[in-house]
Amino acid sequence: MKTTQLIDALVQDQATRSPPVATVCAVALVPAVVTATVLFMMALGPRPDIAAAAETPRFLFKFVVAFGLTVTALALLPRLAQPGRDLRGRGRVLLLAPLLLAGAVATELILLPAAEWWPRLVGRNLAVCLVSIPALSLAPLAALLVALRHGAPTAPGVAGAVAGLAAGGIGATLYAAHCTDDSPLFVATWYTLAVALVVVAGAAIGRRVLRW
């Protein structure tokens, strides 16, 4: 087939215009977040003393970090599915949540006597944390990967990893409502590890399914 003949065919294919990737991500996330929330309510549910906990800064800070991570990763994601987008400087937005967390850890180390550090870091529920956050992230990760396939990520592994970061953030935000370990020492260790698992999964799957 001659290239001019291919162009003839392309010009005649005036199918309905596809929506931008950001729109597709947003639409795909709605059922995924609903699914994750239902799963959360059925399997875990909010901690019994959530009303009292909501008045403590340590508990609230977990949501700030987890939700901040979600928002920053989601803000970056559509650009990763647009070829030729200049990302220099944009990636730095992902440092926001880790920096906030680092600041909270430093504050915690100052506030607590050294003997308290280790028990707070180990906490009570680390196994539940490591299983729950990835489990709650599954539906959002799948939705974001499907949405990215609609785009054209030139670095499939990176796009998958950032999708994992966003999905992990959603899982962590939900789990934070159940978790009774509120110390930034716990969050910085176990939440980070749990989210990292989702990131690695996102990168590995992305590399396979996001080629185009």
Next chain:
Amino acid sequence: MQDREDEWAALMRAANVGDPAAYRRLLQGLAPVLRSIVRRGFARVGMTSAGEVEDVVQEALLAIHIKRHTWDPSAPIGPWVAAIARNKLIDNLRRRKQGVEVPIEEVADSLPDGAKGEELSGREIDRLLAVLSEGQRAVVRAVSVEGASIQETARRLGMSDGAVRVALHRGLKALAARFGRVGE
């Protein structure tokens, strides 16, 4: 060269609101530029086969078409075209198992080749037509190789215009997805 990119962006915007003549001019303008990018990429690894160059040009044109919604009208169009061309070029070279570094270049650096390219053919796309369903293959062939319009194709194949449009769109999408993956 900025003028040329401004023109492409204007043509793409016009195409996005349903101007087929603008879209045709855009694709006709992009083809020689893609050809030049691919030819240089091939030359760098010591390959000169014109037929294989045209395979990558056609793969890139299909990708530009299928993924045209990934160009943000507020962003420059040159880097978008260059990134797609580079992606397809690297894929193609990788399939040949030659680990090659293709440096990022500005599209603006790529001067179009002469008009002789107009008659160049790709071979891979003909092989790929075989993987389409019978209906899709008939429609794609009629609209491309035989130069028929949607309406003529519909009459010839005894289908509705709408069915021809759907078959054409699905057929092109399948071609874009299968490029370079036959036999995998």
